[in-house]
Every structure is written in C-alpha cells, then in structure tokens.
Amino acid sequence: MLHQYRLNGRNIVLDACSGAVHVVDDLAYDVIGLFENHTAEQIVEALKGRYPENEIRECAEEVGQLKAAGRLFAPDTFAPIAGELKSRTAGVVKALCLHVAHTCNLNCSYCFASQGRYHGERALMSFETGKKALDFLVAHSGTRRHLEVDFFGGEPLMNFDVVKQLVAYARSIEKEAGKQFRFTLTTNGMNIDDDVIDFCNRECHNVVLSLDGRKEIHDFARVDYQGRGSFDRVVPKFQRLVEKRGGKNYYMRGTFTHRNPDFLKDIMTMLDLGFTELSMEPVVCAPDDPAALTAEDLEIVKQQYEELAVLMDERRKEGRPFTFYHYMIDLTGGPCIYKRVSGCGSGTEYLAVTPTGELYPCHQFVGEERFRLGSLDEGITKPDTQTEFANTNVYTREECRDCWARLWCAGGCAANAWHATGSINGVYKAGCELFRKRMECAIWLEAVRLSDGQEA
Amino acid sequence: MAHIQTLPTRDLCESAKNGGCGECQTSCQSACKTSCGIANQKCENQKTEK
Numbered sequence: 001m002l003h004q005y006r007l008n009g010r011n012i013v014l015d016a017c018s019g020a021v022h023v024v025d026d027l028a029y030d031v032i033g034l035f036e037n038h039t040a041e042q043i044v045e046a047l048k049g050r051y052p053e054n055e056i057r058e059c060a061e062e063v064g065q066l067k068a069a070g071r072l073f074a075p076d077t078f079a080p081i082a083g084e085l086k087s088r089t090a091g092v093v094k095a096l097c098l099h100v101a102h103t104c105n106l107n108c109s110y111c112f113a114s115q116g117r118y119h120g121e122r123a124l125m126s127f128e129t130g131k132k133a134l135d136f137l138v139a140h141s142g143t144r145r146h147l148e149v150d151f152f153g154g155e156p157l158m159n160f161d162v163v164k165q166l167v168a169y170a171r172s173i174e175k176e177a178g179k180q181f182r183f184t185l186t187t188n189g190m191n192i193d194d195d196v197i198d199f200c201n202r203e204c205h206n207v208v209l210s211l212d213g214r215k216e217i218h219d220f221a222r223v224d225y226q227g228r229g230s231f232d233r234v235v236p237k238f239q240r241l242v243e244k245r246g247g248k249n250y251y252m253r254g255t256f257t258h259r260n261p262d263f264l265k266d267i268m269t270m271l272d273l274g275f276t277e278l279s280m281e282p283v284v285c286a287p288d289d290p291a292a293l294t295a296e297d298l299e300i301v302k303q304q305y306e307e308l309a310v311l312m313d314e315r316r317k318e319g320r321p322f323t324f325y326h327y328m329i330d331l332t333g334g335p336c337i338y339k340r341v342s343g344c345g346s347g348t349e350y351l352a353v354t355p356t357g358e359l360y361p362c363h364q365f366v367g368e369e370r371f372r373l374g375s376l377d378e379g380i381t382k383p384d385t386q387t388e389f390a391n392t393n394v395y396t397r398e399e400c401r402d403c404w405a406r407l408w409c410a411g412g413c414a415a416n417a418w419h420a421t422g423s424i425n426g427v428y429k430a431g432c433e434l435f436r437k438r439m440e441c442a443i444w445l446e447a448v449r450l451s452d453g454q455e456a
Numbered sequence: 457m458a459h460i461q462t463l464p465t466r467d468l469c470e471s472a473k474n475g476g477c478g479e480c481q482t483s484c485q486s487a488c489k490t491s492c493g494i495a496n497q498k499c500e501n502q503k504t505e506k
Contacts, residue, residue, distance in 0.1 A: 013460075019468040028459035059459045071462060071467060078472070085476045095482035112490070144478060146484040146500065184485060208487055245476060251487035279487040325487045328496035332464040335497050336475025340468065344483040344492040360490055407468065410483070414491040439495065450463050 002073065003404035004033060007444045009309060010451075013445060015403045018074035021331060021443055022066070023451045027051045036073060078341050078407075082393040085338040086348055091142040095345070096133055096146035096351040097363045100125040100308070102161040105184045105190045107231055109221045110257055111293045112284045116154030117369035123355035124159045130166040132376045138177045147174075150184040152352075152363055157191035160199075166230040167203050184208060187252075188222070191233030197241045207239045213254050213266020213280070220259060221291070223336045239274060250277050251325055254325040257283040257291035261300040263452050264308055270324060273286065279325035281435060283366070284416065298430060302437045309441035313448055328431055329408075331450075340394070340407040347373065347389025359390050366414030389414065398426040405436045466499075477501045 001016040009174075011029040013022040024032065027047070034043045044056050102123040104116035107230040116122070133171055137147055147172070157220050163185070170181045171212040182205035187196075189209055200207050211234065219229020238266050242250055252275045255264035263280045268291040270278050283291050283302070293301065308324060332407035343348070347361030354366055357376035374381035394411035412435070479500040483492050 017468060019465045021463045021465055023461045023463065023468070025459045033457075038474050055459075061505050062457045062460050065457075066460065066462070075468065077469070081472060081476075085478060088476070089478055094478065095485050097484070145478055146481075148482055149484050152489075182481075184484075186489070205487065208489075253489075281490050285489045298502075321463055325496065326493060330496075330498060331463060333499055335480055335499055336464055336471035337468045338465075338472070338476035338478075338499065339480055339494055340495070345495070346484070350482045350484065351479065363489065408495040409492055410494045411492070413490070416491065435491070438493075442495065447463060450496065451461055 001076065001402075003381055004029060005271070007440060008196055008427070008448075010444060010447055012440075012443060013072070013170065014404060015072050015074055016079070016407060017076045018071050020071040020074075021447060022072070023447050025053060027059050028063065029217045031056065031063055032072065034058070035138065037062050040146060059217070060309075069164060078337055079395045082341040082395045083114040083337060083391065085342040086390045086393070089142065089349065091140060092142040092144060093137055093144070093351055094144040095150075095350040096137050097150045097152050097350070098125070098130060099153060099354050099363070099366065100130065100151050100156045100162055100166075100257045101154040102355050103158055104153060104155040104188070105158060106155070106188050106222065107186075107223055107225050107227075109223070110283050110285055110289070111266070112364065113366075118354070120354075120367055123350060123356050125162060125236070125353075125355040125357075127162050127165045127169075127208075129353075129355065129357045129376065130162055131169055132357060134166060134170050134173070134377055138173065138179060141179065145180055146182060147179050147184050148184070150186060155188050155190065156185060156276055157187050157196060160191065164199060167199075169415065170216065171203075182206075188212070189237050190224075192237035192241055193235075199246050200241065201245050201248060204248075206251070207241065207245070208251050208253050208279075209234075209241070209271065211235070211238060211252050211254055211275075212256070213260070213263065213269045214268075216259045217266055217381060218254075221255070221257065227233055228340050242275060251279045252277065253281065253325075256280055256293075257285075258293055258297055259291070261297035262304060263301070264311070267308060267311075267324070276322040277325075278322060280429070284419075286419075293430065298433060301434060305434075306440050307427065307439050309445050312445060316449065317409055326438045327445055328441075329334050329446060331443075331446055340410055343393045343411045344413065361386075362415060364413075365418075388424060396425050397427055398430075399429075403432070403436075405439050406434075407430060408439050409435050475501065 113200040184206040186208040218231040412423040420428040
C-alpha cells in the first residue's frame with residue numbers, strides 16, 4: 001500500500017509495507033499514482049501533455065525498478081506473524097506503570113485519572129506493595145534485560161519516600177537478576193526540590209514534566225484545590241531540574257484541549273522558557289466534556305502540526321533544534337515488523353499496578369472493574385481478559401486494514417479504542433486522523449533533513 | 457535515479473528475519489501515556505540485520 005502526499009513543496013511517497021520513503025519530482029508523483037492500474041503506454045498517453053514523453057518513459061522505468069526491488073508496492077505479508085511475538089512471549093511482563101499515589105496536589109479539570117483517584121479512594125502505595133510489584137516484574141520478565149518502571153499517579157512525588165526506597169531495592173536486585181531497570185517519573189512539578197532533582201538525575205532514565213504551555217492555558221486547567229493556577233510555582237522548578245539534568249532524557253508534556261487547539265503557541269512558550277524536549281498531547285475525555293476537541297478544532301490542530309514541522313526545520317537549520325516527541329522517528333533504526341504489527345503491549349508485556357497491588361492492562365484502564373486482571377497477591381485472575389489483549393493486533397482491527405499508517409501506530413491505543421467504541425479492537429477515529437497527520441509531518445521533516453544532505 | 461530519491465530506511469520485510477526480541481521500549485513508557493505510536497522507538501536488538 002502506498003501513501004502519496006505533498007507537504008510544503010515536497011512530494012513524498014511512503015511504501016507502507018516495505019517502510020521505504022521516496023522523495024519524488026512531480027512527474028514521478030504522477031507516474032506512481034497511475035502505475036499499478038495502467039500500462040506504460042497508457043501512462044505516457046495520460047501525462048504527455050504535461051511532461052516530455054522520453055522522461056515519462058524513463059520515470060516509469062525507475063518506478064518499475066523500485067517495484068522489482070520491493071521498495072514500491074510491496075505487498076503486506078505480515079498478517080501471519082502478527083500474533084507471533086505475543087504468543088512466543090506469553091506471560092512475559094517487562095514494563096510496569098506503578099501508581100504509587102492515587103492522590104494529587106493539583107485538581108486539573110481535564111484529568112483522565114479523576115484527580116489521581118481513578119474513580120476510587122485516595123491511596124498511597126506502601127513499600128511492601130511496590131517491592132512485590134518489582135519482584136513480580138523480575139519474576140515474569142523471562143529473558144528481557146531492560147525492565148521499565150514508570151512512577152505514576154496521581155502525583156508520584158506525594159509518595160516520594162516510597163519511590164526512593166523502591167529504586168534502592170530495584171538497584172539492589174538488578175545485577176543478580178541480570179536485569180537493568182529504567183525508571184521514569186511523571187510529575188506535575190509541585191513537590192520538586194533539590195532532593196527530587198538529584199534523585200531524578202541520578203536514577204531516572206526519563207522524567208516527564210507536565211506543563212501546558214502559555215500561563216493562561218496552563219493555569220486554566222492545572223489548578224490547586226483552591227483554584228489557583230500552578231504555572232508560576234512549577235516553571236522555576238522545571239527549569240532548575242532540566243538545567244541540572246545534563247542532557248539526560250526529559251519531556252515537557254502538555255495537554256491541549258478545546259481551549260488551545262492553537263497549541264503551537266504553547267510550544268513557543270516552552271521554547272521561550274528554555275525547554276527543548278517537548279510533547280503536546282490531545283486531551284483524552286468524554287465527547288461532551290467542555291475540554292473535548294471539536295471537528296473544527298481538529299482542522300486547526302492539523303494545521304498546527306504542519307506549522308510545527310516547519311518551525312522545527314527552521315530551528316534545526318539555525319542551529320537551535322528542539323524535539324517534538326511525536327516527530328521523533330528513526331527511519332533506519334526504528335522498531336522491527338514484529339513490534340509494528342503486534343500492538344502497544346498493554347495487558348501483556350505492560351501492566352499498571354494500583355496502590356493496593358491490583359493489576360490492570362494499562363494506566364488508562366485503572367478503576368474499570370471489567371478490566372481488573374488480578375493482583376500481585378492473586379496473580380492474573382482473569383486470563384480471558386488478558387487473552388483479549390494478547391489477541392489484539394493491527395490486523396484484528398477492521399479499520400486498520402486500509403490505513404497506510406498502520407505499521408507506524410501498531411493499531412493504536414486500546415484504551416482510546418475502548419472509550420470511543422466499547423471495544424479494544426475498535427479505533428478512535430479522531431486520534432487516527434491526528435496520528436496520520438503527525439506521521440506525514442514527521443516523515444516530511446526527515447525527508448527534508450536527509451534530502452538536504454544535512455545529517456544530524 | 458533522476459526522478460526519485462529513496463531515503464535510507466529500515467527494510468521492514470527484512471526485519472522479519474531477525475526481529476521480535478521484544479527488548480525495545482514499551483509504547484507508553486515515554487511521554488505520551490494517552491496515545492500509541494511505535495514510530496519513535498529505537499530498536500534494541502543486538503542481533504539486528506542492520
């Protein structure tokens with residue numbers, strides 16, 4: 001399957017199944033569009049008013065060569081291996097989202113976790129429960145070396161002592177177990193101090209810092225329980241943390257809603273504040289929520305994605321590059337086809353653990369009783385539910401079959417699908433639309449960078 | 457080629473031969489937590505065909 005698009009003066013042809021990306025001139029763009037359903041003579045006939053005949057023939061030959069080499073019109077032969085990775089590694093868990101605090105010191109209006117409570121009671125994870133979770137992870141990780149643990153909430157720094165103890169425990173067992181833990185901390189920043197900064201910079205592979213961009217946008221949603229905005233309190237702390245981070249991974253992560261589909265202004269604010277590793281995510285909420293993005297908003301957002309790509313290209317050329325999480329693609333070193341067809345791993349290699357040790361397929365399902373898989377004490381008590389997740393992949397979603405981006409999203413987010421359609425095998429169409437636009441922009445950026453001969 | 461510039465990319469068909477070690481980062485253990493994309497992950501297979 002091919003995807004052809006024009007963006008900012010470039011003609012790009014993506015061969016979905018081989019993963020090949022071609023930057024082509026107008027003639028090749030037109031020839032490729034006709035190639036599969038027309039003979040060479042028909043193509044010449046159709047295009048000879050616009051291009052010299054000898055060039056059309058030359059171009060058709062080039063297209064034919066790429067097809068023969070499997071770099072254009074490659075067939076999708078991957079369906080048989082779609083379930084293979086998961087079945088080969090059934091029972092293996094390599095990543096946990098550790099909900100160390102189901103409580104929060106902010107009261108953000110759009111929070112999918114209901115101010116950290118996930119529809120339940122406020123709770124903090126004990127060290128004993130966290131330790132059991134880490135032992136569970138090591139015990140179920142099979143031959144995986146890299147184990148990922150995300151300290152999440154709620155606000156994980158409301159239980160910082162336990163976080164520190166758990167990291168110390170993990171470090172004490174990882175060598176003997178032949179594992180390497182990678183920790184991520186996601187925080188709203190309110191409780192950041194020098195102790196937290198030193199800890200994060202020493203122990204955390206990645207830190208995710210929640211900032212929505214412009215002060216008025218951030219402060220509208222990200223308020224404390226007195227209704228006061230948090231921007232002025234968290235920004236200096238984030239700046240200090242990033243300054244001391246010395247180049248290690250971090251992301252400023254914002255959420256955009258109906259109030260700010262023009263989120264590029266928020267990206268600009270983050271840049272002005274000195275941050276360069278950025279992520280802005282569309283809000284996840286019910287369609288009737290005032291924060292929900294409307295159809296009109298989505299059009300604005302798509303335009304913003306294009307403008308963001310142009311800005312990134314300009315900044316790169318000026319020697320002031322920045323990163324946008326969704327535009328990070330590695331065309332030569334990205335994931336293999338097994339990863340691309342087998343889905344995100346929720347409910348199988350990735351589980352969420354609540355403060356009381358309950359297991360869910362991922363953080364977005366926490367509190368949904370239908371998806372409670374079991375607990376650290378009982379193990380998996382709903383194997384059928386886990387099997388549903390194991391059996392989900394890019395080929396089990398009807399809508400993905402005709403989508404050129406399916407090997408870039410691996411079938412999308414099961415939680416989004418469930419919220420939108422009532423099935424984890426559905427698709428969240430608005431999310432797909434934005435995902436495709438992001439991929440077009442990300443590939444355009446790489447195409448510009450590489451075709452300009454300016455390797456980073 | 458005169459009309460087509462092919463960028464260097466990983467051949468997905470070829471990656472079927474040695475792929476599937478499962479060492480790469482789990483999709484949501486990064487920055488998003490609310491969507492799925494695997495495009496921005498790095499291959500961590502030590503026996504990759506590259």
